[in-house]
Amino acid sequence: MGGKMKAVVKHHQGYGAQLQMVEIPQINEDEVLIKVKATSICGTDVHIYKWDEWSQSRVKPPYIFGHEFSGEVVQKGNKVTNVEIGDSVSAETHIVCGKCQQCLTGRAHICKHTKIIGVDTQGCFAEYVALPSANLWKNPKEMPFDIASIQEPMGNAVHTVLSGEVIGKTVAIIGCGPIGMMAVGVAKAAGAAQVIAIDLNDYRLNLAKEMGATRIINSNKENPLEVVEFLTGGNGVDVVCEMSGHPVAMNHGFKMVTNGGRVSILSLPLRPVEVDVTNNIVFKGITVQGITGRKMFESWQQVSALIHSGQINTRPIITHHFSLEEFEKGFDLMIEGNCGKVVLQP
Structure with missing residues (x-):
């Protein structure tokens, strides 16, 4: 041709x-x-x-x-x-x-x-x-x-959220760009007890709410750490999905995750990020995952099924x-x- x-x-x-x-x-x-x-x-x-x-x-x-x-x-x-x-x-x-x-x-x-x-x-x-x-x-x-x-970006969201146990867990999605919004829907469909969406943009936070977020937090208007502490009775969230790439937001994620919890990072910070490894990773005994792309082709099967079944709109x-x-x-x-x-x- x-x-x-x-x-x-x-x-x-x-x-x-x-x-x-x-x-x-x-x-x-x-x-x-x-x-x-x-x-x-x-x-x-x-x-x-x-x-x-x-x-x-x-x-x-x-x-x-x-x-x-x-x-x-x-x-x-x-x-x-x-x-x-x-x-x-x-x-x-x-x-x-x-x-x-x-x-x-x-x-x-x-x-x-x-x-x-x-x-x-x-x-x-x-x-x-x-x-x-x-x-x-x-x-x-x-x-x-x-x-x-x-479907391709939704595969990123599926891979990030489902890289560990979600059913009955409290999940924080930090960064509500399109993939963050998708991650909200995936977490909700996967049985998360709470899905907390965090961003600076009210437009995108409202879309995250449409996708199933149980609580939205604008970090310019509320302190995410204080809100999460209240919502979890001081325990912290079980799962953090980091989608923002912002150093402050990323550190918030490590601080709000509960001891033994999981932080899955899909975002791509433009520069090295300083993290308190001793207090926020080692002593908390958390799992930190770098997420790249989609599992080939497991994530695609999950995405297609979630859309086709109507579990995610x-x-x-x-x-x-x-x-x-x-x-x-x-x-x-x-x-x-x-x-x-x-x-x-x-």
Whole structure:
């Protein structure tokens, strides 16, 4: 398949991006060409758009970015057997080697040679994207494309929340960006007794409440440590899911977790964070987990089942839809924080 397509290109080493006409990608025998129906903006994409310290050290413009999407298979290589033309698909965005110790022992999500779609390779902010067939997840035909496009980030939320026991536990979600909102829904669906959502943004806190938070805390208006102490009778929360990346918020998480509790960290602080290891980790006997990506493909199965069964209603999370040409409006909203998930439709 030849010709040109529209794509949002990180065109230079600086702020912003450009809509350009580029070549439709060609596929090899193990790849699939997908017509993108919906693609959502992630916090990682915002880092790249703003050209912050992390993106400066990681990505190499010019290239197409974006990694969350759903679409329809329009062409496949002659060795592809797991999908057919016309299938609705999304994609696991970590391209792994399949040969390292981690991959060979069922831990491909922490492959030492991972490449991320739209970060290390060409991405999906475009009319078409080419991907290895091994990375594809086949969606139910009745699943709307916009909801299908947010399964990848929801997999992060599932992985974070369900990395330990949740039933009957008190869970604090620190940072209510889109993945934090999803984590609220996951914790509630998984049987958490209390789900406490903490952020600075009232718009997003209200969305977290719609997703099932039993208590929301705006840290500019209330002291999270005092509120948590009251809500837990001085015991502290059983589980902290850290989604903010802010040093103060992260330290609040270590202080509010109960002795023997769990802190699961998905966020990516831009700089090293100073933590009182002696008093807030060692003497408390807590478990600290770094969470990266999704378990392949366990998290995808959980996400698809939670959505398909109606255990989680993801519709409140998707607050804005724009055409691909209007991508700047979407990024502006994400930067301001006045949105949930923003979906672009080529």
